[in-house]
Amino acid sequence: MVFPFVWSFSTSLQTTETLLHVPPQLIPKSPSLDAYRELMEVMPFARMVINSTIVTVVVVVLQVVTSALAGYGIARFRFRGRHALLLLYLGTMMVPFQVTIVPLFIGMSRLGWLNTLHALILPMVASAFGVFLFRQYFMQMPRELEEAAALDGAGPWRTFWSVAFPYARPAAATFGILAFMAAWNSFLWPLFVARDESSMTLPVGLASLHGRYQTDWNLVMAGSVIAVVPVIIVFAVIQRHISAGLLLGGVAK
Amino acid sequence: MIWLGSDRRWWIVFVAPSLTMLLVFTVAPIAAAAVLSFYRWDLLTSPEYVGLGNFIELAGDDGFRAALVHTLTFIAGYVPSVMVIGLVLALLLNRRSRLSGVSRVVFFMPVVAAWVAVALMWKWMLNSRFGVVNWVLSLVGVEGPAWLFERGWAMASVIGVSVWKDAGFVMILFLAGLAAIPAEHREAAFVDGANPWQAFWRVTFPLLTPVVLLVLIILMINSFQVFEQVWILTEGGPLGSTTVVVERIVKNAFSFGRMGYAAAMSWVLFAFIFSVTVLQTRFQKRWVHYGA
Numbered sequence: 001m002v003f004p005f006v007w008s009f010s011t012s013l014q015t016t017e018t019l020l021h022v023p024p025q026l027i028p029k030s031p032s033l034d035a036y037r038e039l040m041e042v043m044p045f046a047r048m049v050i051n052s053t054i055v056t057v058v059v060v061v062l063q064v065v066t067s068a069l070a071g072y073g074i075a076r077f078r079f080r081g082r083h084a085l086l087l088l089y090l091g092t093m094m095v096p097f098q099v100t101i102v103p104l105f106i107g108m109s110r111l112g113w114l115n116t117l118h119a120l121i122l123p124m125v126a127s128a129f130g131v132f133l134f135r136q137y138f139m140q141m142p143r144e145l146e147e148a149a150a151l152d153g154a155g156p157w158r159t160f161w162s163v164a165f166p167y168a169r170p171a172a173a174t175f176g177i178l179a180f181m182a183a184w185n186s187f188l189w190p191l192f193v194a195r196d197e198s199s200m201t202l203p204v205g206l207a208s209l210h211g212r213y214q215t216d217w218n219l220v221m222a223g224s225v226i227a228v229v230p231v232i233i234v235f236a237v238i239q240r241h242i243s244a245g246l247l248l249g250g251v252a253k
Numbered sequence: 254m255i256w257l258g259s260d261r262r263w264w265i266v267f268v269a270p271s272l273t274m275l276l277v278f279t280v281a282p283i284a285a286a287a288v289l290s291f292y293r294w295d296l297l298t299s300p301e302y303v304g305l306g307n308f309i310e311l312a313g314d315d316g317f318r319a320a321l322v323h324t325l326t327f328i329a330g331y332v333p334s335v336m337v338i339g340l341v342l343a344l345l346l347n348r349r350s351r352l353s354g355v356s357r358v359v360f361f362m363p364v365v366a367a368w369v370a371v372a373l374m375w376k377w378m379l380n381s382r383f384g385v386v387n388w389v390l391s392l393v394g395v396e397g398p399a400w401l402f403e404r405g406w407a408m409a410s411v412i413g414v415s416v417w418k419d420a421g422f423v424m425i426l427f428l429a430g431l432a433a434i435p436a437e438h439r440e441a442a443f444v445d446g447a448n449p450w451q452a453f454w455r456v457t458f459p460l461l462t463p464v465v466l467l468v469l470i471i472l473m474i475n476s477f478q479v480f481e482q483v484w485i486l487t488e489g490g491p492l493g494s495t496t497v498v499v500e501r502i503v504k505n506a507f508s509f510g511r512m513g514y515a516a517a518m519s520w521v522l523f524a525f526i527f528s529v530t531v532l533q534t535r536f537q538k539r540w541v542h543y544g545a
């Protein structure tokens with residue numbers, strides 16, 4: 001499972017001279033950070049890390065907040081068209097993202113938003129899956145929790161933020177990590193709208209690095225390591241809060 | 254609690270942010286894609302209405318048919334393999350009461366890492382001359398093939414790497430499913446004299462079938478959209494033998510400037526995903542057991 005990661009890390013510490021050494025060395029005899037240094041020179045790699053970070057943070061926060069709000073709205077209010085709304089969310093979940101991609105691309109280019117970060121962010125904000133997951137979670141939340149807050153005179157808005165949202169922390173963690181992975185690793189949509197080095201995110205940057213330096217594997221592996229390490233760290237930190245059972249429930253019902 | 258009286262009107266505040274974004278950035282584009290699929294448009298000149306022209310052309314497009322066949326080949330190899338391996342891993346780890354943090358991270362590293370990065374790692378390892386895989390094979394006297402550049406091996410390599418990446422994800426879902434099965438059921442089977450193999454097939458598996466169906470549906474939906482690993486690993490080659498549907502959509506929209514045609518393709522992809530999902534839920538009664 002982990003060998004490819006170890007191997008890539010080892011390769012990223014090789015120099016161009018030792019790279020094609022036979023037999024290959026798992027532990028480089030003279031490890032060097034040349035590949036990382038060169039990476040920063042040949043491509044604005046720092047810029048890409050920043051772009052990826054901005055896009056990911058904004059998308060995750062907006063996805064979690066809008067989904068939690070909508071999930072609560074559907075679970076705790078009785079309004080006309082509630083069921084139709086739920087069906088609308090369910091329906092969009094079945095349509096693959098590829099269907100929307102061509103019109104989205106045309107729209108973004110008409111607005112002159114190609115190669116901007118908001119072109120990367122805006123289409124990702126609404127998450128039907130997130131709304132579903134939070135709705136499930138709020139449906140089984142004990143009603144007494146909110147009633148206590150309501151007795152103290154808090155309205156729906158304050159009750160949501162002081163009682164309901166904190167209660168839904170496991171759902172937020174589980175959905176949040178999925179949203180984080182999807183945003184940080186996203187490739188297809190950025191491939192369409194972020195071709196410029198100023199707006200490029202890591203995965204697209206990596207692909208183009210590979211395109212330009214086909215045989216400089218130490219360089220390419222250094223880039224891959226940089227792209228992979230943050231997600232693994234975030235996952236390692238947050239993993240104890242993730243509930244796969246919740247995930248099953250969220251998809252099943 | 255259910256909010257009543259004057260509080261009721263708040264629903265719109267809760268729903269509006271998500272719903273607005275959904276309507277503008279998902280629902281409207283879906284509708285636009287439907288309209289677009291009846292037009293020919295290169296974005297430079299004005300769109301030209303062609304009726305069902307795009308779909309008729311699609312039916313006779315050998316490149317698209319090949320991509321569809323390759324996608325189905327991928328599914329046929331990937332889905333059963335990743336399900337079996339994920340299930341076996343889950344059963345092996347199920348013995349322990351709780352998966353430790355370290356083993357979770359280990360199994361999930363491939364799952365959380367970006368496809369592009371992971372595909373590049375494998376592309377380097379599978380390099381025919383300098384890759385570590387062929388070097389290991391050479392130690393036992395086997396001359397490894399050019400994995401990603403030989404017709405017979407390219408798709409198999411893509412499938413293998415995909416299984417490696419997703420096995421942990423499937424495993425975690427099955428583990429959650431197994432955790433929901435009461436231990437008494439299995440114990441009862443053992444009391445009746447069943448061996449572990451029989452206990453699995455007679456007790457555990459039937460109770461797990463709802464999760465199996467769910468995993469199957471998720472995997473099918475995802476694997477029809479296979480793209481990134483192919484784009485990096487084989488780039489559709491050798492000689493177009495690993496092209497897939499999404500890659501055709503990207504190429505037509507991007508490289509060939511055929512927006513309407515690409516939109517039509519995306520609707521065909523949706524039709525496949527939709528019918529397969531419906532078929533799976535239809536036929537579930539034959540083999541899925543609900544309620545223990």
